[in-house]
Amino acid sequence: MSASDSSANWLSVIPPGQFATRQWVLGQAVSVHALDNALKSRKLVALTRGVVARPEWPVSREGALASMNRVLAEPVWLGGLSALAEMGLTHYLEGSSRVHLYSSAARPSWLARLPLDLDLQWHGTARLWDMRQLMAAGSLREQALDKGVWLLASPEQAFLEALLDVPKAMSFEHADNLMQGLSSLSPKRLDALLKACRHVQVKRLFFFFADRYDYPWRRRLSPDDYDLGSGKRHIVAGGMLDSTYLITVPEAFHGQS
Incomplete structure (x- = not known):
């Protein structure tokens, strides 16, 4: 058993209101046995397959x-x-x-x-x-x-x-x-x-x-x-061409730049 498994505080690697992937938790020197026990005892909950969280707070x-x-x-x-x-x-x-x-x-x-x-x-x-x-x-x-x-x-x-x-x-x-x-x-x-x-x-x-x-x-x-490319860009279908930046714009915006 690792030091993390024997410590009552290993669950703190997942702060309340946050989540972690199962893979990430196991990468923190937590054993599969300890993780599964935390899920069985509802100290952790599975949000979806492979993602776990503390049960006491919703994820913001x-x-x-x-x-x-x-x-x-x-x-x-x-x-x-x-x-x-x-x-x-x-x-x-x-x-x-x-x-x-x-x-x-x-x-x-x-x-x-x-x-x-x-x-x-x-x-x-x-x-x-x-x-x-x-x-x-x-x-x-x-x-x-x-x-x-x-x-x-x-x-x-x-x-x-x-x-x-x-x-x-x-x-x-x-x-x-x-x-x-x-x-x-x-x-x-x-x-x-x-x-x-x-x-x-x-x-x-x-x-x-x-x-x-x-x-x-x-x-x-x-x-x-800056690299603004070359050629025209048809952004708005049926729009009018802005002669400065060669992009099509709505009629209401044409000639106002």
Whole structure:
């Protein structure tokens, strides 16, 4: 029997309100016998196959994020609209249970089976971010939570992530409304993030909306410093072509950048 098995405190490796995979728990020098006994005695409960938690607390949004950052090899963060809402930078209210998660990791197979009162929306980042450059940008903020951390995207990063959903899941009007509240972004962080961004359409949309408001930070960024690709991008079916960024936009936005 390992030291962890003989200790009455080994269950504390899973903080209340969080979860862990069975594989991760066994990797903490806990034996299969000790883990199975904890489940039989209801000191732990199985949320789904291969995922366990303490029974005394429901898993919160922050607890779910801290848990994933504990058991997965790649960072998982609250980003996009969820991060902007967390920082009070959006007036649009999605369902209060919807949580936008971003990671370069593959979506865990058990995620959709977790019995949580949360609508976890997983966004893979392979098309959007060069992860090495993203991490170097220092744009993920660590939020402490009971023996762990959950990660929150900066407003600069979150807005670029949200733009990936234009126009299918986010309208031009919604994106424009978000930009209205982003008057105090960091040009230094934006520079690093735009260089880390792999998605040409997102970068063109970013500058299109930024030009509409001409905030002080916009004047310190030059589109020529970033790879905006070549050729036209048909974003809106039947839209009008913006001659600056060669993207089709709704008629109501044409000529206003």
